Amino acid sequence: MLEYASIGRRSLSFIIDDLLVSFLFIAIFFDQITAIASQEAMVLFVTTNSWVLILLKVIYHTFFIAYSGATVGKYVAKIVAVDETSGEKLSWSMAALRAIIRVIGESLLYITFLFALFSPKRQTLHDKLTNCVVINVENR
Numbered sequence: 858m859l860e861y862a863s864i865g866r867r868s869l870s871f872i873i874d875d876l877l878v879s880f881l882f883i884a885i886f887f888d889q890i891t892a893i894a895s896q897e898a899m900v901l902f903v904t905t906n907s908w909v910l911i912l913l914k915v916i917y918h919t920f921f922i923a924y925s926g927a928t929v930g931k932y933v934a935k936i937v938a939v940d941e942t943s944g945e946k947l948s949w950s951m952a953a954l955r956a957i958i959r960v961i962g963e964s965l966l967y968i969t970f971l972f973a974l975f976s977p978k979r980q981t982l983h984d985k986l987t988n989c990v991v992i993n994v995e996n997r
Contacts, residue, residue: 873930
């Protein structure tokens, strides 16, 4: 029987993944970021380059979920995202769709993540719409 990942493990995974993607964004733009002299210039920089951060998140989540079922954060938290019906990794197209819906959910004040609090399988909206569940690795 599948043991669905706890909110705590999912939160840990989320934090680790967001930190990694943020560090990657900073590494890409390090020279430009360190040259910013004012708060207004920083706001302009972030606004202008937010699409890069969104793209990095979509690529990161799509690649790792389709390739292994687990991002770095999920690996550390010992959880994996799988197809709810087959228990297998998500296809590349479903992993991409999940990543896109996930990023949209982030931009909507994380409201789509709240679905996990009221779901017996602890599914977020991006999980539900892609027929995905996140389970503990020990049960795979």
